[in-house]
Amino acid sequence: MTAAAPIDLGAPPPIPEAARHRVAELLASGRLHRYREGDASPGAAARLEAAFAELVGARYAVATNSCGSALYLALRGAEVKPGDRVLMGAFTLAPVLGAIVNAGAQPLAVEITPDLVIDLDDLEAKAEASGARHLLVSHMRGHICDLDRLAALCDRLGLVLIEDCAHTLGATWAGKPTGSFGRAGCFSFQSAKHVNSGEGGIIATSDPDLAAQAILHSGSYMLYRQNGTCPPDAVMARWRDRCANFSLRLSEIAAELALAQIAELPARARDWNASHDRIAAALAAEPGFALPHRPQAEGYVQSSLQFRLPRFSAPLMAGFVAACRDRGLYLKWFGVTEAEGYTSGPKHWALLPGAPAAPRSQEILDTLCDLRLPLGLSPAQCDRIAEILVAAHGDVATRNAP
Numbered sequence: 294m295t296a297a298a299p300i301d302l303g304a305p306p307p308i309p310e311a312a313r314h315r316v317a318e319l320l321a322s323g324r325l326h327r328y329r330e331g332d333a334s335p336g337a338a339a340r341l342e343a344a345f346a347e348l349v350g351a352r353y354a355v356a357t358n359s360c361g362s363a364l365y366l367a368l369r370g371a372e373v374k375p376g377d378r379v380l381m382g383a384f385t386l387a388p389v390l391g392a393i394v395n396a397g398a399q400p401l402a403v404e405i406t407p408d409l410v411i412d413l414d415d416l417e418a419k420a421e422a423s424g425a426r427h428l429l430v431s432h433m434r435g436h437i438c439d440l441d442r443l444a445a446l447c448d449r450l451g452l453v454l455i456e457d458c459a460h461t462l463g464a465t466w467a468g469k470p471t472g473s474f475g476r477a478g479c480f481s482f483q484s485a486k487h488v489n490s491g492e493g494g495i496i497a498t499s500d501p502d503l504a505a506q507a508i509l510h511s512g513s514y515m516l517y518r519q520n521g522t523c524p525p526d527a528v529m530a531r532w533r534d535r536c537a538n539f540s541l542r543l544s545e546i547a548a549e550l551a552l553a554q555i556a557e558l559p560a561r562a563r564d565w566n567a568s569h570d571r572i573a574a575a576l577a578a579e580p581g582f583a584l585p586h587r588p589q590a591e592g593y594v595q596s597s598l599q600f601r602l603p604r605f606s607a608p609l610m611a612g613f614v615a616a617c618r619d620r621g622l623y624l625k626w627f628g629v630t631e632a633e634g635y636t637s638g639p640k641h642w643a644l645l646p647g648a649p650a651a652p653r654s655q656e657i658l659d660t661l662c663d664l665r666l667p668l669g670l671s672p673a674q675c676d677r678i679a680e681i682l683v684a685a686h687g688d689v690a691t692r693n694a695p
């Protein structure tokens with residue numbers, strides 16, 4: 294075997310040529326802030342909001358400096374009050390917990406299923422036991438639950454649904470965009486997500502009061518009419534003097550970068566899914582590997598790949614991750630003892646005040662691996678990735694055979 298060169302899985306989505314051009318023009322003009330006195334011509338952030346609302350099929354969109362900020366403002370706009378309990382899926386990223394804490398609320402974890410989506414039975418039990426009025430669900434790593442069932446269940450339980458779509462920009466359930474099933478959907482433009490503007494986020498909602506509060510809280514000053522999808526004046530009048538300015542705006546540069554990439558989403562989705570499906574198919578045929586079941590109605594955009602090795606103990610999992618890294622493949626593991634890089638889970642948040650526990654989910658995460666998929670992987674690279682995973686698994690399993 295020839296020594297393998299590392300495969301760089303960390304490459305962010307590229308910045309289109311047209312966007313670089315427009316950013317250069319923006320720099321020449323110096324107009325880097327989205328709000329302007331005495332000039333109402335729509336800037337990049339406003340155009341992004343109009344385009345994004347249309348993409349998701351929402352009436353309004355509000356751009357923010359991150360998805361974490363978007364989640365925080367969506368929770369506030371949905372009337373989460375300090376001391377409230379907010380339900381969240383246990384499989385998520387740290388800023389989701391952070392958004393709930395930022396709103397002064399108490400996070401309560403709902404377990405996930407082995408298919409990596411929220412467990413609707415546990416949701417029902419916890420909603421009834423806790424009296425919570427809000428659910429913040431993450432379509433974590435692109436895995437989408439039955440959103441029609443979830444929305445109907447939330448209605449029945451009196452829960453306001455907020456969707457965290459940081460990994461599902463461009464994805465659908467039964468043909469309808471994620472982010473359009475609840476009161477609001479929040480998306481990320483951070484470099485590791487589907488649209489890369491470095492930092493950035495956006496809220497999509499059809500609720501005029503939520504949109505109005507988010508615009509004002511995000512820091513529109515009295516220039517809120519420059520938002521790309523501003524609610525009617527009568528709605529703004531209800532809120533304009535009652536919302537503090539938190540300065541969570543998106544910059545014009547980031548907005549230009551995001552706007553240009555929205556048009557590329559269908560092509561990106563095809564690229565990511567081709568890589569994902571090729572590797573997933575190879576692994577599904579291997580004993581020892583378990584892949585999440587993907588329902589027909591799920592229109593995923595899979596910029597990463599997850600699989601479990603359900604028969605492996607923690608030491609074997611650690612050995613498997615090390616064997617992959619030795620072969621030049623940077624694999625991540627949600628069961629790792631100490632949180633690493635972007636990877637963390639409920640057990641790593643245990644020391645945060647009020648951190649939620651989720652023992653059944655942790656058990657699933659203890660054998661769950663995670664592989665980032667950059668755009669532009671060739672079929673040969675995908676095959677090599679699958680070969681490395683299978684070989685590393687074989688090595689560890691044989692070494693530990695009874």
Ligand SMILES: *Cc1c(COP(=O)(O)O)cnc(C)c1O
Pocket residue numbers: 359360361362385386388389431432433434457459460480481482483493494
């Ligand atoms: C990245 C991410 C976020 C937060 O996005 P930022 O833009 O980095 O604040 C929220 N939820 C999930 C599931 C994420 O992966």
